[in-house]
Amino acid sequence: MTRFFFLIKMGLKNIVRHRRTSWPLVLSLFILISINLGILLARGNINLALNLFTSHARIEVILEKGLSSEAVSQLISSLKEESLTEIRSMTYRDETENLNAFASQDETLAEAVALLGENPLPPTLTIQCVMAMESLPHISSFAQNLKKKEGVSEVIYPGGWFARLYQMARGADVFFLILLGALFLVTFILWVSIFKATLYPLRDEIEIMEIVGGTKLYIRTPFYLESFFYALLSLAGALALLRFLFDSLRDYFPDLRFLTTEELLPAGVLIILLALLGTEKAINRFFK
Amino acid sequence: MIRMSHLYKTYLKTWPALKDINVTINDREFLFLTGPSGAGKTTFLKLIYGEERPTRGELYVLGKRVRKMSHRQRALLRQKIGVVFQDFKLILTKTVYENMALAANVVGLSPSVAHKRILEALSDLHMSHKIKTPVYQLSGGEQQRTAIARALVTSPRLLLADEPTGNLDPSLSSTIMDLLKQINAQGTTVIMATHDYHLVGRYPFRTIEIDGGRIRD
Numbered sequence: 250m251t252r253f254f255f256l257i258k259m260g261l262k263n264i265v266r267h268r269r270t271s272w273p274l275v276l277s278l279f280i281l282i283s284i285n286l287g288i289l290l291a292r293g294n295i296n297l298a299l300n301l302f303t304s305h306a307r308i309e310v311i312l313e314k315g316l317s318s319e320a321v322s323q324l325i326s327s328l329k330e331e332s333l334t335e336i337r338s339m340t341y342r343d344e345t346e347n348l349n350a351f352a353s354q355d356e357t358l359a360e361a362v363a364l365l366g367e368n369p370l371p372p373t374l375t376i377q378c379v380m381a382m383e384s385l386p387h388i389s390s391f392a393q394n395l396k397k398k399e400g401v402s403e404v405i406y407p408g409g410w411f412a413r414l415y416q417m418a419r420g421a422d423v424f425f426l427i428l429l430g431a432l433f434l435v436t437f438i439l440w441v442s443i444f445k446a447t448l449y450p451l452r453d454e455i456e457i458m459e460i461v462g463g464t465k466l467y468i469r470t471p472f473y474l475e476s477f478f479y480a481l482l483s484l485a486g487a488l489a490l491l492r493f494l495f496d497s498l499r500d501y502f503p504d505l506r507f508l509t510t511e512e513l514l515p516a517g518v519l520i521i522l523l524a525l526l527g528t529e530k531a532i533n534r535f536f537k
Numbered sequence: 538m539i540r541m542s543h544l545y546k547t548y549l550k551t552w553p554a555l556k557d558i559n560v561t562i563n564d565r566e567f568l569f570l571t572g573p574s575g576a577g578k579t580t581f582l583k584l585i586y587g588e589e590r591p592t593r594g595e596l597y598v599l600g601k602r603v604r605k606m607s608h609r610q611r612a613l614l615r616q617k618i619g620v621v622f623q624d625f626k627l628i629l630t631k632t633v634y635e636n637m638a639l640a641a642n643v644v645g646l647s648p649s650v651a652h653k654r655i656l657e658a659l660s661d662l663h664m665s666h667k668i669k670t671p672v673y674q675l676s677g678g679e680q681q682r683t684a685i686a687r688a689l690v691t692s693p694r695l696l697l698a699d700e701p702t703g704n705l706d707p708s709l710s711s712t713i714m715d716l717l718k719q720i721n722a723q724g725t726t727v728i729m730a731t732h733d734y735h736l737v738g739r740y741p742f743r744t745i746e747i748d749g750g751r752i753r754d
């Protein structure tokens with residue numbers, strides 16, 4: 250235990266001692282971590298925007314003209330029987346309501362409508378639904394069935410469009426993941442080489458610790474501690490920067506969401522793990 | 538304590554630095570290792586504390602076979618050996634105290650025991666006034682005494698001293714010799730390499746002379 254405390258003290262002293270050589274390490278790590286976390290943030294918000302967007306999807310069902318109200322309520326109850334969880338609500342509007350809604354958009358339209366002898370609009374049923382990626386097939390088949398129902402003349406369903414949107418989003422996601430992976434790799438390689446450079450002036454120190462009988466673990470401990478501190482420092486710096494950028498962006502996009510704990514925790518752990526592993530790799534070079 | 542049989546050490550596959558060494562060093566012995574510069578004295582010591590591995594032959598140190606030691610086993614062996622290096626091997630940016638505290642901590646001494654021993658060793662070597670001085674600010678002789686103090690602070694069973702008086706004036710030299718003698722009397726085996734034949738002649742200890750990598754009788 251006393252050995253361990255001594256090593257902690259030594260690690261802390263080393264941090265102070267190496268402050269001149271360690272700042273490029275911290276700075277480059279800070280930049281890389283900022284980019285990493287920035288990508289993570291962008292990815293999270295794209296998904297958020299997508300969810301927001303797709304949870305307000307609509308299926309417009311155009312009904313046959315002159316459909317009786319019994320037929321309409323029969324249709325609605327038959328749809329309700331299918332009890333699709335994605336459906337949030339259904340709104341029925343008859344011919345007159347549709348015409349009024351149409352006329353109320355604009356004064357000239359209102360005048361035009363007044364000139365019409367007969368209402369050309371059909372009654373409609375609007376189905377609000379959540380179009381999450383996984384529910385797309387359900388809704389698709391639901392819409393197909395809808396077309397075959399009695400009293401339905403047309404179904405306007407943006408399924409293909411959503412499918413394409415999801416494809417794009419998934420492509421972006423994969424791209425982001427690859428980018429993240431590549432950046433983490435770069436971070437690791439950079440960390441190893443900079444740490445090696447930081448350790449180079451300390452090779453005598455390492456040799457001496459080795460020669461007075463220090464085991465590998467013993468010698469590494471203060472350096473682990475040091476790099477843990479640097480990683481933490483860079484991480485904190487990157488988070489502060491990101492938070493600042495985020496707050497200024499939020500003035501324009503109030504719906505932006507910051508990194509969640511589920512995103513932040515693994516990323517933080519990974520970065521610290523990376524730092525320790527990099528330290529290990531760098532320091533192994535100096536053992537005889 | 539140490540046994541070497543038909544031991545060879547060849548650097549760079551050329552001329553062997555040590556040839557066919559057969560020596561047994563007993564527990565509590567005080568041994569001088571003499572010979573001209575380049576004879577192989579430092580190499581002899583390096584083999585004992587495991588900085589170099591024998592090219593051929595057998596070597597046992599403190600009952601352990603040195604040849605196939607793992608990094609960890611070697612570290613544990615080194616913790617039982619105090620070494621005064623010819624080139625001191627001190628951490629220049631750290632203070633005298635920190636250098637010694639590191640060695641004490643490696644072998645697992647508690648800070649209070651370490652502190653006491655460091656003060657004792659430094660006072661024995663007339664170095665107490667430099668305790669907080671970084672090593673790079675010390676003179677050659679002061680560095681040498683720090684190196685000796687560091688080797689003693691762990692109370693090793695075996696002390697290897699490579700030219701421990703090389704940078705010291707005659708009066709300090711005899712202080713060091715008295716100290717080494719005293720440590721030896723307390724039970725530590727001491728092997729001291731030197732090319733100071735006058736100094737060797739003044740003490741009654743066994744002397745091994747190496748020349749051109751061979752032991753001369």
Ligand SMILES: Nc1ncnc2c1ncn2[C@@H]1O[C@H](COP(=O)(O)OP(=O)(O)OP(=O)(O)O)[C@@H](O)[C@H]1O
Pocket residue numbers: 548549554572573574575576577578579580581623732
């Ligand atoms: N690392 C090395 N690589 C190659 N040759 C070496 C190495 N170390 C020592 N030698 C050679 O081995 C021989 C013995 O060297 P060693 O250092 O053991 O001599 P020494 O007796 O300690 O000399 P000195 O009294 O000058 O310290 C020398 O010829 C030296 O050049």
Ligand SMILES: [Mg+2]
Pocket residue numbers: 578579580623699
């Ligand atoms: Mg020598």
